[in-house]
Amino acid sequence: MSRPNILFIVADDLNSWIAPLGRHPDVKTPAIDLLASRGTTFLHAYCTAPYCNASRMSVFSGCLPTTTGVYHNEPFWRAPHRRITLPEKLHEAGYFCFGAGKVFHGVFDYADAGRNRTRSAQWTDTENRSALWDEFHVTAAEPLPSERPLNGMFDFDDFQNVAPMNHHFDWGAVEPTRELEMPDFKTAEAVCSFLKKQHKQPFFCATGFYKPHLPWYVPQRFLDLYPIDKITLPFVKSDDLDDVPAIAKTWALSPPDHETVLKHGQWRNAVQGYLAAISYCDSQIGRVLAALDASPAAENTIVVLWGDNGFHLGEKLHWRKFVLWEEATRVPFILLPPRNIVTSPRVEQPVSLVDIFPTLFDLCGLELPPDIDGRSLVPLARGGQMEDHAAIMTWLRGNHSVRLGRWRYTRYSDLSEELYDLSADPYEWNNLIGDTRFEEVRLGLADRLPTDRRV
Known part of the structure; x- marks a missing residue:
């Protein structure tokens, strides 16, 4: 049989609320559920950075931010000795490289759309490069409702005083005709x-899907899946930030999204919007998977589905990503090998998205480039063990977190720390730093943190 094809699906800001991960009781993701029933679901998978550009550059290079130097929007393509990327290596191996949508990082111009009251936001590919692809379909402009913001939290008539972070912090129905x-x-x-x-x-x-990234504008039928009076809100403690370091508290409360959402009575509506955006994304994933099943390539194609970073909707009094906690870093990761390969349905051990590159190469029988940080997860997918394998996350230079077994340990650039036992405390409510019973655990996890490369 020839080398397997690869159907590679990434969804932007898709957190762990998908049904196979059980993080939210209301969510409806039938297409993802079907894929999970056929392949291997990594129950504790983590992005390398809670920001789409840094996360995606890790996936495509097989390297951590501390190796690529891409912690946020730092240059990748022009960097000295830059790492060769997944599509480049596959092209070398004789693969036809096709892409569509938000694969590498790009942005919609919500500033222009809001300032000029346009009915669409135009897309700009910032990190994609045409030379990577034999064929590529750029993300289309996004249709926008005419009376924005639909949630009424900001005054777009005074748009110059609306913070850039809030140009797209909105949710509601897109017009049926669009x-x-x-x-x-x-x-x-x-x-x-x-x-x-x-x-x-x-x-x-x-295949790069933009939803469930903000704004959560979706067809009304997806909002109707989640009646507003039956929405389950996230678990939130009002004093949750009392035991976290100052740097983490600043990140959590800047901007003051949770305060703003509560002030305008929009928490249930926002959760409804995000759930609806997940279900909308799931519907598009379903179209693609159905097309694969009906195609000549159905029997010999690897499918990998992942989300580039997580998302908070009030947990730890925080919204969006940009922090080193579970909700911002835990993501979907489902692997379906070619149909002649049998794998385990679920893997409990924490893994990283940086492992996607070597896992795909392992399944394709290809030689990996030297000195990448990821490791093939095929042994785990086949029911084996990788005892010393951990997931490393980084947000901005000098701030790192590690997930190993039941533990999450984080050390910030000012050397402040957090430690959580996620088996007993899945929502990270009790920071165990300072408890002498866990000092040996803290030291062992600290030894696994990466070193930032010199500028």
């Missing part, structure tokens, strides 16, 4: 068309 304009619909359409074709060489098909 549903077919939505960028994820068009991305799925391009991928489905590609999958229907007969291919003479193995392919790498990268």
Whole structure:
């Protein structure tokens, strides 16, 4: 049999609320559920950074931010001795590289759309490079409701005084006549068309969905899946930040999203919007998976589904990502190998998205580039063990977190720390730093933190 194809699906800001991970009781993700029933779900998978550009550069290079130097939006392509990327290596190995949507980092211009009251936000690919692809379909403009913001939390008539972070902090229904304009619909359409074709060489098909990234504008039927009076809100303690370091508290409360959402009575509406955006994304994933199943490539294609970072909706009094806690860093990661390979349905051990690159190469029988940080997870997927394997997360230079077994340990750039036993404390309410019973655990985890490379 020829080398397997790869269907590579990434969803932006998709946190651990998908049904196979059980983090939220209301969510409906039938397409993801079906994929999980056929493949291996990594129950505790983590991004390398709670920010899409840094996370994606790790996935595509197989290296941590401390290796790439990309902690946020630092240059990757022009960096001296930059790492070769996954599509480049696959192209060298004879793969046809196809992409559509938000694969590498890019942005919608919500500032221009808000300032000029336009009905669409235009897309700019910031990190994608045309030379990586044999064929690529750029993200379409995003249709926007006319009366924004729908949540009424900001005054777009005084747009110059609306903080950039709030240009897209909104949720509600997109107009029915504009549903077919939505960028994820068009991305799925391009991928489905590609999958229907007969291919003479193995392919790498990268599919980048923008939802459930803000703004959570989706067709009304997805909001209707979640009646507002039945929404389950996240577990939140009002004093949750009392035992965290000052740097973490600053990150959590800047901007004061939770205070703003509560002031305007929008918490349930926001959770409804995010859940609806997850279900909308799931529907587009379902279209792509159905196209694969009906295609000539169905029997010999690896499917990998992942979210680039997590997302808070009030947990630890925080919204969005940009922190080193569970909600911002835990993500979906599902692997379906070619149909002649049997794998375990669930893996409990913490793993990292940096492991995707070597895992795919292992399944394809390809030689890895030297000196990458990730490791193949095929042994875990086949029911084995990787006893010393941990997941490392970084947010901005000098701030690192490690997940190993039941533990999360974080050390910040000012040397302040957090330690949580997630088996007993899954929502990270009790920082164990200073408890002498866990000093040996703290020291062992601290030894695993990476060293930032010199500038």
